[in-house]
Amino acid sequence: MNIDRLDQLGMCFIEAHESGDLETMAQLWGMAAADSALNNRLMHLESGLMLELDGAIGAEPIRLTAADIAEKLRLSETRYNVEERAVVDRLAQCEETLPETLTMRVVRGLWEQLGLNGAEKVARDFLEQASALMLRLGADQQGALMAARAVRRARKD
Amino acid sequence: MDIPFLDLIRIRSAVETFVTRAGADWSAIKRAGKAVPLGDLLDGHPLCLVEVKNLTPQAVALRLQHRGIDAALPAGNPRQPLAGFVYGDGLRALIFLNRDDPFARRRFSLAHEIGHFMMHGGGALARATAQPAKKQMEYNPDRDDPREIEAHAFAAELLMPWEMVVHEAAALRAGTLGPQRAILALAARLQVSRQAAARRLAEWRGVD
Numbered sequence: 026m027n028i029d030r031l032d033q034l035g036m037c038f039i040e041a042h043e044s045g046d047l048e049t050m051a052q053l054w055g056m057a058a059a060d061s062a063l064n065n066r067l068m069h070l071e072s073g074l075m076l077e078l079d080g081a082i083g084a085e086p087i088r089l090t091a092a093d094i095a096e097k098l099r100l101s102e103t104r105y106n107v108e109e110r111a112v113v114d115r116l117a118q119c120e121e122t123l124p125e126t127l128t129m130r131v132v133r134g135l136w137e138q139l140g141l142n143g144a145e146k147v148a149r150d151f152l153e154q155a156s157a158l159m160l161r162l163g164a165d166q167q168g169a170l171m172a173a174r175a176v177r178r179a180r181k182d
Numbered sequence: 183m184d185i186p187f188l189d190l191i192r193i194r195s196a197v198e199t200f201v202t203r204a205g206a207d208w209s210a211i212k213r214a215g216k217a218v219p220l221g222d223l224l225d226g227h228p229l230c231l232v233e234v235k236n237l238t239p240q241a242v243a244l245r246l247q248h249r250g251i252d253a254a255l256p257a258g259n260p261r262q263p264l265a266g267f268v269y270g271d272g273l274r275a276l277i278f279l280n281r282d283d284p285f286a287r288r289r290f291s292l293a294h295e296i297g298h299f300m301m302h303g304g305g306a307l308a309r310a311t312a313q314p315a316k317k318q319m320e321y322n323p324d325r326d327d328p329r330e331i332e333a334h335a336f337a338a339e340l341l342m343p344w345e346m347v348v349h350e351a352a353a354l355r356a357g358t359l360g361p362q363r364a365i366l367a368l369a370a371r372l373q374v375s376r377q378a379a380a381r382r383l384a385e386w387r388g389v390d
Contacts, residue, residue: 027254031254065252125273126228126273127228128226129230153232153249156228156274156275159274160251160269160270160271160276161249
């Protein structure tokens with residue numbers, strides 16, 4: 026199932042929540058039983074609804090630190106030489122929070138701040154791991170917010 | 183040949199936004215007349231470039247899975263060769279490029295994917311677009327999808343704005359430069375493929 030179709034069905038799911046249309050919701054869950062991508066999407070939206078009901082939306086967003094990303098680098102399958110491993114070790118001690126808008130320029134700034142030299146490969150991997158993690162967290166938050174918005178609208182009706 | 187359905191004002195505005203958000207002066211870059219410093223501009227954005235050998239939807243999916251992302255990829259053959267691919271949420275993105283492609287083609291693919299991020303990147307979870315390498319006629323996109331047309335136009339406007347094409351284009355029009363020399367000169371100066379340069383020159387209608 027492609028992304029546009031998933032978006033479309035996700036919106037149907039939210040609209041069904043808004044209108045209390047249980048028939049449509051049942052149909053969507055039926056479709057999801059045969060499609061893992063759709064199932065993931067609906068589960069995601071549903072978890073957002075649960076968070077809203079539990080009052081968890083609006084909590085502080087998770088902040089990533091350089092040490093978090095260093096841990097990811099250690100766990101990855103990438104092979105680093107001695108110098109590169111030393112850079113990863115140094116990053117693992119850095120609890121500095123990464124900005125939400127993380128660019129290669131910011132990564133180079135961090136390198137400079139920590140006195141790290143070279144290790145361009147580590148810098149690229151660092152940005153990739155951090156970007157991927159932020160995408161994951163962003164998607165979770167986005168799904169939760171979409172669902173929360175639907176719940177709020179449904180409560181108004 | 184004119185490209186149909188394009189809102190060039192919107193596309194040029196997206197190009198300028200991309201350049202200025204990276205802290206650069208678009209007018210100055212165009213005046214300099216040299217190849218657009220794409221890497222420097224990219225470094226100022228929350229965009230991560232990932233170059234992969236034998237890029238396919240399957241390879242992208244695997245890479246994303248290793249990063250904990252279960253992405254819904256475009257329909258089609260998962261082993262189809264790709265030139266580029268963008269996965270993002272509107273705030274940030276991973277841009278995948280086929281490492282096997284020549285430098286000029288990778289530059290164009292990168293600019294193309296940046297175009298998707300700037301103009302189509304606001305999906306709730308993901309927006310992914312792929313360009314089959316075998317059909318990878320640069321600046322000759324799949325005309326069935328308006329997003330592909332827009333992304334190609336974005337790439338052309340970013341890498342070959344008319345102000346930087348005018349020298350070769352005017353000489354070609356005046357007959358003081360032959361077509362092949364004009365194409366080669368433009369391709370070398372702006373670091374684009376001959377194909378992309380030829381198409382841009384063919385589209386020139388004078389500075390607008």
